[in-house]
Amino acid sequence: MPNYMLFLHQDLERPRPAAPDDFMPMIKEYAEWADKMRSAGHMKGGEKLADDAGRVIRHKGGRITVTDGPYAESKELVGGYFVLSAKDYDEVCQLAESCPHLKFGGRIEIRQIEGMANG
Amino acid sequence: MADANLLVDDLFRREAGRISAWLARLLGPGRLALIEDAVQDAFGAALARWPIDGIPGRPAAWLAVAARNKALDGLRREVKLDQFDESAAWRLGFSNPEETGGLDDTLALMFVACHPALERDEQTMLTLQTVCGFSVREIARAYLSTPEAVTQRLVRAKRKIRELGLAFEIPGASQMEARLPALIEAVYLLFNGGYTSGAGADLIACELCAEALRLATLLTAHPATATGECHALAALVCFHHARAGARTGDTGALILLERQDRAMWDHNLIRRGCEHLRDAMTSRELTAIHLEAAIASVHAAAQSFEETDWAMLSRHYSMLEELKPTPVVRLNAAIALAHADSPAAGLARLDALDGARKLANYALYHSARGDLLLKLGRAHDAAAAFSRALGCELNDAERTHLEGRLQSCVMPLS
Numbered sequence: 001m002p003n004y005m006l007f008l009h010q011d012l013e014r015p016r017p018a019a020p021d022d023f024m025p026m027i028k029e030y031a032e033w034a035d036k037m038r039s040a041g042h043m044k045g046g047e048k049l050a051d052d053a054g055r056v057i058r059h060k061g062g063r064i065t066v067t068d069g070p071y072a073e074s075k076e077l078v079g080g081y082f083v084l085s086a087k088d089y090d091e092v093c094q095l096a097e098s099c100p101h102l103k104f105g106g107r108i109e110i111r112q113i114e115g116m117a118n119g
Numbered sequence: 120m121a122d123a124n125l126l127v128d129d130l131f132r133r134e135a136g137r138i139s140a141w142l143a144r145l146l147g148p149g150r151l152a153l154i155e156d157a158v159q160d161a162f163g164a165a166l167a168r169w170p171i172d173g174i175p176g177r178p179a180a181w182l183a184v185a186a187r188n189k190a191l192d193g194l195r196r197e198v199k200l201d202q203f204d205e206s207a208a209w210r211l212g213f214s215n216p217e218e219t220g221g222l223d224d225t226l227a228l229m230f231v232a233c234h235p236a237l238e239r240d241e242q243t244m245l246t247l248q249t250v251c252g253f254s255v256r257e258i259a260r261a262y263l264s265t266p267e268a269v270t271q272r273l274v275r276a277k278r279k280i281r282e283l284g285l286a287f288e289i290p291g292a293s294q295m296e297a298r299l300p301a302l303i304e305a306v307y308l309l310f311n312g313g314y315t316s317g318a319g320a321d322l323i324a325c326e327l328c329a330e331a332l333r334l335a336t337l338l339t340a341h342p343a344t345a346t347g348e349c350h351a352l353a354a355l356v357c358f359h360h361a362r363a364g365a366r367t368g369d370t371g372a373l374i375l376l377e378r379q380d381r382a383m384w385d386h387n388l389i390r391r392g393c394e395h396l397r398d399a400m401t402s403r404e405l406t407a408i409h410l411e412a413a414i415a416s417v418h419a420a421a422q423s424f425e426e427t428d429w430a431m432l433s434r435h436y437s438m439l440e441e442l443k444p445t446p447v448v449r450l451n452a453a454i455a456l457a458h459a460d461s462p463a464a465g466l467a468r469l470d471a472l473d474g475a476r477k478l479a480n481y482a483l484y485h486s487a488r489g490d491l492l493l494k495l496g497r498a499h500d501a502a503a504a505f506s507r508a509l510g511c512e513l514n515d516a517e518r519t520h521l522e523g524r525l526q527s528c529v530m531p532l533s
Contacts, residue, residue: 023205024195027212028188035184038217048209080213 001085003044004092006099007109010079014105029100037084042095046082053077079106083113123169126178131162132326134179135252137220138186140228143249145210146190148231149281151249152274153193161185183216225250226341227287229334233301236283241276243305248273251330261327289343299344303352306334307408310356325363332356339395347402350395351409357392358415361385367516375520377424389419410439429459446477446484454487462494482511486521493528502528 016023037043054069082099086092089110096108135158142154161182175181194208232245244262247253255273259266290298310331335353338344365383366374396412414435421427436452449472457465469488478484489504505525509518 021195023203024191024208027208028191031187031191031212031214034213035216038215043215045215046213048206048213050206080209 001087002115003083003085003113004089005111005113006046006082006084006092006096007078007111008080008082008101009076009107009109010101011076011105011107013075026100026104029103033098033100034082036098037082037095042084042086044083044085046080048080049078051077051079076107123174124166126174127162127165127169130165130178130182132252134182134219135162136225136228136250137179138183139249139252140224141183141214141216141219141221142186142190143228143231144224144287145214146194146207148228148285148287150193150207151231151245151277151280153197154190155249157186157189157193160189164189179219180216183219187211187214187216222337222341223289225337226289226344229302229305230290230298231280231285231287233298233305234280234283234285235298235301236279236285237276239304239308241272241279242301243308244269244272245276246305246334247309247330250334253326253330257326261324289341292343295343299346299349302338302344303348303408306331306338306352306356309334310359328356328360328363332360339398345398347399347404348406348408351399351402351406351412354392354395354399355408355412355415357388357395358412358419361388361392361419376418381421381423384419392416392419405438405442407439407443410435410442414439427458429455433459446472447481450478450481450484450487457491462491466491466495480511482508482513482517482521484508485511486524489524489528493524498528 034043034046052069055066056069057064057066059065084092084095086095089112092110096102096110099108101108138158138161139151139154142157143151146154164185165178165182169175169178191208191211194204194211197203228250229246232249233242237245240262244258247258247261248255253261255266255269258264259269262269309327332353335349335356338349339353361384362376362379364385365379365381392412393416396416399409399412402409414432417428417432417435433452433455436448436455439448440452450469453465453468453472456468466488469484469491472478472484485504485508489501489508492498492501492504502525505521505528509521509525513521
């Protein structure tokens with residue numbers, strides 16, 4: 001079965017829970033969803049990415065330049081990712097539907113990871 | 120449902136340390152107190168839920184998930200102290216509860232628990248609690264202390280770790296030489312505490328030895344810590360632990376090496392000990408632990424007590440005496456000499472040690488003298504020596520043995 005990368009985009013203009021006390025139940029929901037995917041054998045990995053702009057490094061005019069990432073001025077950023085294994089895009093989309101990220105106003109971008117055709 | 124209770128007890132010993140080490144990586148060693156509470160609560164929840172809901176399909180994973188959720192609750196309580204750490208909360212949220220028990224995590228936790236900023240008994244107590252999953256009550260029993268006193272020491276140790284902001288890592292090569300001895304020392308003390316438990320507490324003693332064996336083996340399993348001395352430590356623990364089953368009789372009475380049924384020794388463990396001893400020789404230096412392991416190997420290799428290579432033992436002991444001239448080592452060296460040379464030579468050496476203040480209250484010293492005096496036909500002096508031994512601190516098995524020896528002075532056996 002192929003693996004799919006789920007990019008968890010989050011809207012920076014949307015207010016987040018202000019009190020940490022409201023924050024923890026939200027984190028717990030992510031954890032519980034990941035547990036559910038894991039026990040069903042779909043979860044292959046995932047991590048939270050730091051809430052910063054990141055860096056972009058490129059080759060330009062014969063030298064390497066490093067600049068702030070695209071998120072410095074963006075209204076959204078990729079806050080984390082999951083990797084799920086699924087039969088096809090239909091199945092992975094169905095699995096992703098229950099991800100609490102959507103409920104909390106985020107957007108999930110799904111991309112298939114290139115792998116062995118019959119893997 | 121007794122099943123669930125037994126299962127939880129068993130799992131606690133196996134899983135608590137694995138879960139603690141995993142959580143310590145995610146939350147940092149400054150939160151050891153929070154982690155300890157979370158792990159305790161998770162097992163408490165299992166005890167409450169499993170008898171009603173049934174035992175989950177994968178109990179260890181269930182416990183890890185429960186501990187992680189309790190840890191999230193713990194972080195939430197930190198909010199009230201105005202120290203909310205959002206990153207730590209997310210690390211927990213995205214964590215994989217099936218990743219507990221990694222060798223790197225367990226070793227990193229050992230390096231935290233055995234940090235040089237802590238005192239020696241804080242190091243061993245903290246290792247027992249966080250790495251081995253011993254309860255405060257069990258630690259108190261092992262150290263002949265009270266639960267209150269142990270709790271106080273553990274709280275102080277965890278506070279030190281938090282205040283110093285210790286990192287959760289296996290030290291790099293440049294620091295290893297300075298940091299590893301504390302771990303070796305802690306495992307050695309665990310083992311020693313188990314091997315010669317003060318008063319009673321046989322079960323705890325056996326578990327201390329089993330933990331020492333697990334931790335010593337663990338040190339030799341990681342390339343960063345698999346030094347010659349760690350292999351020597353593992354060999355020493357293997358050889359001694361191999362005799363555990365033969366050391367006490369059905370009634371709990373102590374059976375001395377001389378009378379042990381060698382068929383009851385764990386020969387697989389002895390083989391493992393020999394392998395570790397071979398790997399220990401890759402060391403650049405010969406340490407006291409190397410010699411202690413070599414001594415244990417001589418005993419392990421002998422088919423019977425009579426066939427023990429006493430000359431070899433006596434040579435090992437003389438070398439050990441130079442590196443570690445403690446009264447107890449010198450006592451054992453004298454006993455080895457008595458076997459290798461003559462009872463009279465051994466007795467002369469023992470009598471020369473009489474001034475060693477520490478030995479005056481050490482039962483083995485007096486009982487060894489009694490044994491030699493009896494061999495030399497001085498039953499009256501032997502009886503006096505055994506009586507003095509009986510006046511020292513003893514566990515029940517030792518007391519029974521010594522009373523028997525005293526009897527045989529009064530009525531010498533044929």
